[in-house]
Amino acid sequence: MSSLLSLCRQCCFPTLTRANPSFQRQFTTTQILLAGKRQKQSKIRVPSKKAAAAKARRKAALVAKSVDRSEFLTLADAISVLRAVEVASPNSTLDLYVKTDIKNGVAVPKGRVNLPREAKAMSEDKILVFAEGRQAEEAKKAGAHFVGGPELVDGVINNRFKATTILCTPDLIRAITPRLGRVLGPLGLMPSERRGTVTDDIAGYIQRIRGTSEWRADKTGNIHMPIALMNFPVEDMLKNIRHFMASVKRVTGNTKEAEDSRKAKNSGAKPVTNIAKVMLSSRQGPGIRITDY
Known part of the structure; x- marks a missing residue:
């Protein structure tokens, strides 16, 4: 009899069952974890120093392979091209650009040089x-x-x-x-x-x-230097370029003496800063990569 009355109450008074939460079935949205199974935690794999160095060497080899060596010129040929471009501007400046690979914790290259023939007033x-x-x-x-x-x-x-x-x-x-x-x-x-x-x-x-002038690389290792004027004789241009590059090589450790000191045991020589690129350019001329620096 009581079950019949409750059924009648639900049929006759449906609003009461909706309003009263005790008549509603409760559902849960929590995930059920199976016993005996653990969630796998993702681990970030940190490569070793040896693996990172090998990856850097492979990347450098790919970059070197992608460079078109046919676009490189010797110093004398590059000067001839830029002088032909600047034939109407004999007083324009010949600029030298050197890109060095600065490593973390290494000071930017910096030095002093006295060019055989200055391109501008010091x-x-x-x-x-x-x-x-x-x-x-x-x-x-x-x-x-x-x-x-x-x-x-x-x-x-x-x-x-x-x-x-x-x-x-x-x-x-x-x-x-x-x-x-x-x-x-x-x-x-x-x-x-x-x-x-x-x-x-x-x-x-x-x-x-x-009597010397200071040169300095920027934070990314780029060195810009006005190296000569277009109306200089070719011999003077070559002397200035080679004199300046000798200073850069000495500071960055790319000389033969620095290489010999690194090969010696317990020499304590400072690490070398590689010279990645050397270019000549002018005001209206293109940037030309150099092979013999």
């Missing part, structure tokens, strides 16, 4: 020296523009002393590094023993760099 090199006592007097006599001790630090940070070369004696390098390291480091101007700008022979260093 700008005056502003020299700032951190020195005291006798060494400060020697720096002033040698031609340094700004000489002083740690009191010059604020002027360097505020850009009051605009120097292109900064030298320091070993006695003061620890006093200036905490404040100037993060300011001059990214600019490549921070004195360091490796570059020879931390030295006791301040006067001798100034004497050596007098």
Whole structure:
């Protein structure tokens, strides 16, 4: 009788069953995990240093194979082509472009050179020296523009002393590094023993760099240098190019002496920075890759 009444109640009063959640069947959407089975966790495979180096070599070999060597010219032929293009502009500049492969943690290539025949008037090199006592007097006599001790630090940070070369004696390098390291480091101007700008022979260093111009690669390893004028004799152009490339090879470790020192055991030679590309170009001419540099 009670079941009949409940059936009648559901038939006669359907709205009550919809309104009352106790009459509705509850469903669940949770996933049922089978007992004894575990979810597999995906693992990221990190290649070893040896495998990564092998992959880099394969990639470099593919790139080298894809380069069309027929588009390369010798220095003399490239100069002849660009001079023909610039025949109406004999005062235009011949530009040299060098691409280096900078590795992580290696400083950008940077050096000084004195070309046999300058392509443009050299700008005056502003020299700032951190020195005291006798060494400060020697720096002033040698031609340094700004000489002083740690009191010059604020002027360097505020850009009051605009120097292109900064030298320091070993006695003061620890006093200036905490404040100037993060300011001059990214600019490549921070004195360091490796570059020879931390030295006791301040006067001798100034004497050596007098009459030279600085070249520097950018953050990606590209070096741009105006190397000659189109009205220069071909012999002068070749001398300038070879003289500049000798400086680049010496800084990047691509000389025969650097190779011999790397082969020697326990030599402590610095790693080589490969020269990937050398090109000549002009204002209206194309960029021509060089074979004999």
